[in-house]
Amino acid sequence: MVAASPAHHSSGEDQSFISVPRIDMSLDRHLVANRIVKACEDYGFFRLVNHGVPDHIISSMEEEVYDFFSKPACKKQEAGPPSPFGYGCKLIGLNGDMGELEYILLETNPMAISRRSLVMSTDPIKFSDAVTGYLQAMKDLCCKILDHMAQGLQLPDKSLSCLIKDNDNDSCFRVNHYPPFDGNANGNTNNSLNCPLVGFGEHCDPQIITIQRSNNVGGLQIYSKGNHCISVPPHPTEFCVFVGDALQVLTNKKFLSVRHRVLANSSKQSRISMMYFGAPSLAASLSSPFLPRRYKNFTWGEYKKVVYYRRLGDRRLDLFELSENV
């Protein structure tokens, strides 16, 4: 059991009543661009409606996900351990972080997906079609969001989305399953203080942006600039967008990556989340057009190496900051 002791909370109370920005992508382009920029400046996070992703793309992907997670443990383990891709249970990354979840982490290139499908499903073609379809929709949506951001930030057209369109982009895809919480059946004897159980510990995503979709079960919390903890209600048709570390660097801190976590015991139902992490190629420089520069010069590949040697909750970007008077 992974209980969140008060020492792990970087925030005070849960400000559940604060509502996070909700952006309607079908509105006027200029309005959407400005709202996205404002949401990223204020929260590093927003919810997206009228995003244009067809229902059948989402439902085919979800069907495969439910099929996979309902297999017996020994079958799922054939797709693991994660290195970092593959099936994992409770252990997150290589440095001892634990959570109350199981997950699959996948590459996004179609060749890798079809290879992995062989161990993920008894119908590998159906599995790989569903994943490829979902990932293409996420890539398109990611580029659309980044184009709006570039417009709102008055950057050259496509200057952010070209990082994701690059054939060598390093985007990845994670599906998390937080099993239903049952205090007794889990042998959960040390939770008598009613401590929240951590499904996925507090962290920032390292990439440019993350596009998340969850089923209708809650648990996600984000930390606002003032370090207030905000519970994000689940929604069956919306996506959530998170600013990641790479975008913090590219915008020279105009946007800050959003710290977030998932509590596992807020419901007796299974929670599923599907996370598309949009990342540039390993060779891409993260240098910002905004001056004066707050970060050293480094590539996504250099940053990623640091990420994988660190603990989940570490503030990894601090290592790349330029001191104020340089």
Ligand SMILES: C=C1C[C@]23C[C@@]1(O)CC[C@H]2[C@@]12CC[C@H](O)[C@@](C)(C(=O)O1)[C@H]2[C@@H]3C(=O)O
């Ligand atoms: C503990 C870790 C897991 C992680 C790599 C890391 O060393 C630190 C960042 C973690 C994270 C968080 C966001 C994504 O879920 C993820 C895939 C990523 O890119 O960075 C995970 C990594 C992982 O699970 O391997």
Ligand SMILES: O=C(O)CCC(=O)C(=O)O
């Ligand atoms: O399950 C969620 O909604 C968030 C998971 C998460 O933060 C991650 O996979 O990086």
Ligand SMILES: [Fe+2]
């Ligand atoms: Fe995350």
